[in-house]
Amino acid sequence: MTNAPFGSLGAHSSDSYEAATVRPYAVTGGRVRSATxxxxxxxxxxxxxxxxxxxxxxxxxxxxxxxxxHNYVSIAELSALLRMPxxxxxxxxxxxxxxxxxxxxxxxxxxxxxxxGGSNSGLSLxxxxxxxxxxxxx
Numbered sequence: 001m002t003n004a005p006f007g008s009l010g011a012h013s014s015d016s017y018e019a020a021t022v023r024p025y026a027v028t029g030g031r032v033r034s035a036t037x038x039x040x041x042x043x044x045x046x047x048x049x050x051x052x053x054x055x056x057x058x059x060x061x062x063x064x065x066x067x068x069x070h071n072y073v074s075i076a077e078l079s080a081l082l083r084m085p086x087x088x089x090x091x092x093x094x095x096x097x098x099x100x101x102x103x104x105x106x107x108x109x110x111x112x113x114x115x116x117g118g119s120n121s122g123l124s125l126x127x128x129x130x131x132x133x134x135x136x137x138x
Contacts, residue, residue: 075089
């Protein structure tokens with residue numbers, strides 16, 4: 001087996017092809033999803049202070065931390081930079097976020113509780129902004 005990056009087949013032998021197709025499965029521990037792995041492609045990743053110097057992480061997770069250490073990087077960019085499949089990158093980013101190594105910034109609307117109704121009631125921030133825009137046009 002070779003140490004070729006994801007997606008590159010190097011020599012066209014069956015061993016290198018097998019290494020390139022099996023490796024993503026091994027990196028995620030056989031998982032195809034995590035609880036929060038449905039992150040959008042454009043979600044920005046921010047590394048928490050001191051996370052880059054962490055020990056005991058697999059090389060793929062260390063590479064994610066190193067690429068995102070100096071500025072915000074999207075999940076799609078990380079996938080391209082590391083030559084990893086997008087699904088694998090999403091799972092690894094979700095794992096790092098769960099372990100508080102990084103923060104993921106998405107554009108999904110926030111759930112804002114207004115204090116009225118039950119504990120599960122809430123309005124999305126986009127609805128509140130629409131109401132404010134409608135009032136300001138009056």
